[in-house]
Amino acid sequence: MIDRMESVMESVVGGLDIRWDRQVLEPRPWTVEQAEWLAELSATAPAGAALELCSGVGHLGLVLHRLTARRLVMVDANPRACELAAENARAAGTEQVEIRNSVMTRALESQERFALVLADPPWVPRAEITRFPDDPTIAIDGGPTGLDLAVQCLDLIEQHLLDGGHAVLQLGTAEQVEELMAERAPTRVELVEVRRRERGVLAHLRTC
Structure with missing residues (x-):
């Protein structure tokens, strides 16, 4: 059951007022770099919607939507995160956002395709979450190695990213990115660039 007695807080992220509480991950302003990078890449992407996996309260997806005006689908397994994401979308004044409360492996129809994908999976190895x-x-x-959810994200990017599309995935280290790409060895998606940031790394993927 969701505890609605939890006090709701607000943070300004990417120029948006974002509501959150202690049942979800605090939206950090420095994470906006991920959405901004994907928005830049949007200029060379085909027409189509954007997808955010592990979207939390939706701040990154909403920043991406504000910068690109593309229709947005956000997916998260945490019902409280989805409730807050819906509130944040309404506060941002957008009607082109769909929020799906689901494990991501069941959230998409087989025929759905997206021009852009933001992927923000948990990446802390289980032994280190304390x-x-x-x-x-x-x-x-993120499971024993921190990659359990990242593997699912990469599989969905492989299946649902349009030809010529772009994805930006966040993980903890460049070594995790290398391990993920080696483990899954995607056939449609290639790693273009890895950028280090304040906490973690961003990996640019595109269809090949």
């Missing part, structure tokens, strides 16, 4: 006591376990636990 290093981040203020963060909800569901939002940071």
Whole structure:
């Protein structure tokens, strides 16, 4: 059951007022770099919608939508995160956002395709999540190696990214990116660039 007695807070992220509480991951302003990078890449992407996987309260997807005006589908397994994402979308004044509360492997129809994909999976190895006591376990636990949800994200990017499309995936380290690409060895998607940031890395993927 969702605890609605949790106090709701607000942060300004990418120029948007974003509501959140302690049942979800706090939206950090420095994470906006991910949405801004994908928005830049949007200029060379085909027409089509954007998808955000592991969207949390929706701040990155909403920034991407504001910068590109593309229709947006956001997916997250946490019902409270989806409730807050819906509130944040309404506050942003957009009607072109669809929020799906689902595990991501069941969230998309087989025929759905997207021009852009933001992927923000939990990437902290399970043995290390105690290093981040203020963060909800569901939002940071990436399994034994930190890649359990990242593997699912990469599979969905492989299946649902349009030809000529772009994705930006966040992980903890460049080594995790290398391990992920080696483990899954996608056939339609290639790694273009990895950028280090304040906490973690961003990986640009595109169809090949």
